[in-house]
Amino acid sequence: MPIGISDDHAELAATVRKWAESHGAIDAVRAAETDPRSLADWGPRAAEMGLTAIALPEAVGGGGGTLLDQAVALEAAAYALVPGALLSTVVAGLVHDDADVRAGIASGEVTVGLAAAGALRADGQRASGEVAAVLDAPIATHVSMPLDTDEGSATVLVPTDRLEIQPGPSIDLSRTVGRVTVADLSLDEATVSTSDARRLFLTLAAAEASGIARWCLDTAVEYAKVREQFGQRIGAFQAVKHLCAEMLETSESVTAAAWDAAVAHDDDPEQAGFAVEVAATVCFDGAVEVAKTCIQVLGGIGFTFEHDAHLYLRRATALRALVGDPGTYAAALARRAATGVRRTGRIDFGGQDEEYREHARREAGHIAELPADRRRAALAETGLLAPHWPAPYGLGAGPVQQLVIDQELAAAGVERPDLVIGAWAAPTILEHGSEEQRERFLAPTLRGEVTWCQLFSEPGAGSDLASLRTRAERVDGGWRLTGQKVWTSVAERADWGICLARTDPDAKPHAGITYFVVDMSSPGIDIRPLRELTGDALFNEVFLDGVFVPDELVVGEVHGGWRLARTTLANERVAMAGSRLGDSVELAVSLLDEPRLGPSAPEKIGRAIALAQVVKLLGTRSTLRSIAGQGPGAESSVAKLVGVRSRQDSAELAMELLGDEILTGSDRAARAADLFLRNRCLSIAGGTTQILRNVAGERILGLPRG
Incomplete structure (x- = not known):
């Protein structure tokens, strides 16, 4: 799903992409290989379309929109690989509060090159210096560059006729780069701004990274759906399916982080800084990785100059180089989090509340x-x-x-x-049970008068419910259940269990299964604790030996249990994530100032913070989509996969940071060890990560079954 959630944003993105395609953006990029100056035409062209001034004030010819509006447009432009000085001009227009400059940007008369690194040096009212790599300087009318003064940092906008610009080679064929030399500039003749140009640049560059990642994902998936090898489409191969699913995880993470950076723009500086540092940590590495994987899925055709994939890899690589090492932003994020800053989500209900x-x-x-x-x-x-x-x-x-x-x-x-297993049992009874079953079970479940367990998994089937062997035989007044269940939480204290058993052994695997409610005090039930690798016994084996279940405790139709097992209410529960980052991440943050930590520790902690925040953002975006009355997007499915990685990796990081303290038995060592061991189940429970990637590949990306 793209950055924009609303219908208006979807329409804006579609319009930008259609415009770029109709004007031959990709052809222009290819032509620029031999004539980079030809890209100069795309600045005025983008202004004519209104792309450079979406977030500028209406008084100067702008659209009066939000930074999120602008980010949506830049994401779409990057998806179509719109060339030229679009990103740099947009950033400069927002940084430099000069009516004439902004009016020129809106009209297309002013285009701007942007220095993301390096700085001029001010000496009184004069400035001089050299900046090695200025984006789009050779084709722009102005250049915006950092300026170091005695009072602090600023940004200076200078007409290019006052500068010496030496064009240089660029890995990104869609943009030019030049070395800029300033011999002696009077600051009275320049536009100087003290606004946070870096933060704006990172925010809008992250939107571009999202567009790049999304094009690469779509391109790889479409190719995997049609390319045939060894007699079948390659998207049916699990290895390719997993590559595409991993691209989905990364691209959704990039998009969520870029979205939040734009949303946070008007928040207080600490909140905005946190969001931007998450985006800088996640988005640029992510775009490069997805671009590389796209070429891997494409295979030989992806390695040709004729295919467009390398153009996107070039753009992603150059963008990452412009913003600088993501690790530095991760370290800054860790230091910010250590002061207690956490991203607090807010909801604009638009009066609906x-x-x-x-x-x-x-x-x-x-x-x-x-x-x-x-x-x-x-x-x-x-x-x-x-x-x-x-x-x-x-x-x-x-x-x-x-x-x-x-x-x-x-x-x-x-x-x-928390209703625990009752949160699974009760909705099924509510939707498919009889009126007597609803009256008997639902209110007591809500009041906490009954406790539930789930008797689904079996030793030979795991989460493959179609392979279950527990059988139910018809007897007078009901059924007798015989079999073995495993991984059953709280069975030792549950009052009732929801159980799937095979009522027709001759039916197809997904048919002939019935959904029962089992009284856990019934004769014939033997519950044996299963000790986990943590040393605790939270799970159980449950043996059923001719356990009688009366007809009135069959939920739904006999042989119809498969459909019930997959039931969720159409009106699902939604919630907003809190500000806490999770136990392991919070533990890692608390260790930041430990004197024994190596120099790489802040970056590692920052990356863990960023990933945990992305998981929350995926949930938030899914919730906002529900508020907007839209169907579910990919975020909720991806959040499970990314969340597992976040929790397992951060638990391992906490162990690493503690070093040999984990052998001492200290309170925090015991806590870290428990989290590390306990979280190993996350990539197994509820479907292994590998199976979930198959599901994501098939149900979200539409790849063929193997």
């Missing part, structure tokens, strides 16, 4: 006044415990109302209890 706010606040306040032991029952009775469930158990709340309730409960200090 008003009809729910007062009622939610009033109910939350009443519950907060109750003794702690009466709050759960009150949450259940008011429908606030599971507001997305239909009445009388919930409120039938849509995404906006759910989020408002979350906010008001949090503001009142009321914590909503």
